[in-house]
Amino acid sequence: MxxxxxxxxxxxxxxxPLVRSIAAGDDYPVQALGPLRAAVEAVQGMTLAPVAIPAASALAVASLAVQGFADVETLGGPRPVSLYVLTIAQSGERKSSCDSPLMAALRAYEREQALAQREEIAAWENAFALWKGERDRILNDAKKGKGEKRVAARADLEALGKAPSAPPGPERTLPAPSMQGLIRQYRENQPSSGLFSDEGGKFFGGFAMASENRLATLAALNDLWGGAPVRIGLGGEGVYTLYGRRLAVHLMVQPGVARAFMADPMAGDTGFLPRFLICEPPSNIGNRPQSQVRRDDLALEAFGARLRAVLETSLPMAPETRELMPRLLPLSADARAMLSAFADHVEAGQAPGAEFSHVTGQASKAAEQAARIAGVLTLWRNLDAPEVKPATMADAITLAGFYLSEATRLADAATVSAEIDKAERLRKWLLExxxxxxxxxxxxxxxxxxxxxxxxxxxxxxxxxxxxxxxxxxxxxxxxxxxxxxxxxxxxxxxxxxx
CATH class of the missing domain: 1.10.10 (Arc Repressor Mutant, subunit A)
Known part of the structure; x- marks a missing residue:
């Protein structure tokens, strides 16, 4: 040469080497969690995981618990208080250890309800068997006769009525269902449910997100986030529509899974990704000495007791269809003024070249996310709260602002990563x-x-x-x-x- x-x-x-660097994010504003703060800090003290992980779990669990009781007023009208949360953390970051203590009261409640329902289920099985036997007898008699017998059979069937409904199952969460499975959950079990998984890759890599099902899945989940009726085909049962259902989501995923999901044009183009509160906290692995572990059992007991109290409160719903009928949780005048100012700030940030110009999907939903979070915090304190107060709205705006900053940071990192990928491919071609x-x-x-x-x-x-x-x-x-x-x-x- x-x-x-x-x-x-x-x-x-x-x-x-070409490095895919991700700039450090802001510290999680744990002080803005209000009634959830003590439990979050207790879990963080036990696990020494990044505080953003138990914070996301607490918000999602609280959303699941209260979402059936009220819709919150937003600048665009009433909306569910359902939250979709995506937590990105590598293996070994103690995601499950953060989630389990906050879900413990729910799991215990589900087990107790399942045991208590044994007699009720047995009674239903007997009633269904009697109903089916009588129906079969009427149909057999109709087959043997003509004319008047068939007319009489039709009248007997109408008098017999519908099959007795099975008692709804107690399960509130599903880990990685197909949309058909989720619809059956709503039809047969609880109208307020959650899609929760500490291995979110199972959902993203599962049947619901397969290429032939992805668009229908994203559309249905978008509808649920907005509180719209869900309409989906159930194989041989035809198209099924469900009204008045609510869904909270918390998916914990490893970075590789998250990158693939966030890079999927369909996730962005359908508006599915911008509906998530996304966070990728810095790792604590290698910096978790046992000498720093601290316990606060009282805080976790208080969280569990509040969660159980909400779960034991009857949901407002129609008895026949089990359609939820949530009340409206209004904003106080001052809370609404604060939310309007936040919306204006974010709107200005979406101008070409401004800080949110490349995350307009997330930015355009930031004010609604703030209202939803405010609704969750308000109802967690008091299911009968008359309105969202300014202090709670201030906390919710802080949290929504943090998640918007995370979305901005991760979008920047994705752009950098794409450029690095191009450079790396060019490097290999030049050398080889x-x-x-x-x-x-x-x-x-x-x-x-x-x-x-x-x-x-x-x-x-x-x-x-x-x-x-x-x-x-x-x-x-x-x-x-x-x-x-x-x-x-x-x-x-x-x-x-x-x-």
Whole structure:
């Protein structure tokens, strides 16, 4: 290889790996959790996990508990207080250990209800058997006769009425259901349910999110978030529509799963991703000495007692259809004024080039998210609360602002990651397939088998990244490359000694 011109700097450290760095996020505003704060800090003290993980669990559990009782007033009208939460953390971050203490009272309640229902289920099974036997007898008699007997059979069937309904099951959560499974949950069990999983990859990689089902799943989950009726086909049963159902979601996923989900155009284009409160806290792994573990059993007992009290309160619903009939939780005048000011601030931030211009989906829902969080905190304190107070709205705006900042940070990281991916593909092609010691932007555009680099701005961005990391050295303007003077060209560094 020809000696390099003297103007080219020497890099003794050699080429550096291309790193997908994610800027550190803001500290979680735990002080804004209000009535949930003590339990969250108790779980964090036990696990030494990032506080954002138990905070997300507490918000989701509280949302699940109270969502059937009231819809909250927002700037766009009444909305459910249902929250969709996505927590991103690597394996070993103690996601399950954070979730379990906050779900313990719910799991205990479900077990107790299942045991208590044994006699009720046995009575229903007997009643159903009698009903079915009588129906079969009427149908058999109708088959044997004609005319008047068939008319009489029709009248007997009408008098017999519908089959006795099975008692609803006590289960409030499902880990990774198909949409058909979720509809059956609503039809046969509870009208207020949750999609909760500390292994959210099972949902994203499961039947509901398979390519042929994904659009229908996202549409149905969007409808549930908005409180709209859910309409979906149930195989041989035809199309089924359910009214007055509520869904809370908390999915804990590893970073790789989250990246794939967040990069899926369908998740963004359908508006599904922007409905989530997303957080990826910095890891605490390697910094969790047992000497720092602390317990606060009283705080966890108080949280469990409040959760049980809410679960034991009868949901407002129609007895026949079990359609929820939540009341309206209004905002106080001051709380509404605060929410309006927050909405205006976020709206201004969506202007071209402003801080939220690349996350307009999340930003446009930030004010509604704040109202939903305020509704959850208010109802957790008191199911009969007459309105959302200003102090609670202030806390909710702080939390919604944090989650919006996380969405912004992670979107920035995704953009950086995409650029790094392009540069890495270019690096491999240059080292493995390009025969010359130099490269120009025009040659990248014309020759590199990378569709994303077919335009000069993208090619120059990738070349700049490789130069920054020491894989390329920019030649002086006018350097001769393959018999021609080049305005822009780069020397390829194939090994450290070539620098």
């Amino acid at each position: 020809n000696a390099l011109p003297q103007e080219i700097p020497y890099r003794p450290e050699g080429p550096q 397939s390009w025969a010359h010691p130099e490269i120009t932007p025009r040659e990248v555009v014309q020759s590199a088998p990378i569709r994303a680099l077919r335009e000069s701005p993208s090619a120059r961005a990738a070349l700049a990244s490789l130069e920054k990391h020491g894989w390329l050295i920019r030649l002086p303007e006018g350097a001769e490359v393959r018999g021609a003077s080049r305005k822009e060209a780069y020397q390829i560094v194939r090994a450290a000694h070539e620098v």
